[in-house]
Amino acid sequence: MRIRRILAAVIATAALAGLGLTGATTASAASLTPGECEQGGGTVNWSHTSAAGTPTCKGGMYDGQMVD
Numbered sequence: 001m002r003i004r005r006i007l008a009a010v011i012a013t014a015a016l017a018g019l020g021l022t023g024a025t026t027a028s029a030a031s032l033t034p035g036e037c038e039q040g041g042g043t044v045n046w047s048h049t050s051a052a053g054t055p056t057c058k059g060g061m062y063d064g065q066m067v068d
Contacts, residue, residue: 031068032057 041060
């Protein structure tokens with residue numbers, strides 16, 4: 001019985017840790033580097049800036065996202 005409780009606690013902890021890592025990855029993807037924009041098939045549009053005043057990625061997988 002004790003082994004089942006320990007195993008359940010380990011699985012629950014691993015699941016919660018996985019959710020934390022997923023959230024951190026999503027949060028860090030807010031702005032791209034110029035290289036990431038180009039690797040995604042786009043080009044950095046230096047003339048068109050976002051509301052924050054930074055350039056955006058044009059085309060490809062990251063179309064419209066801010067480039068840092």
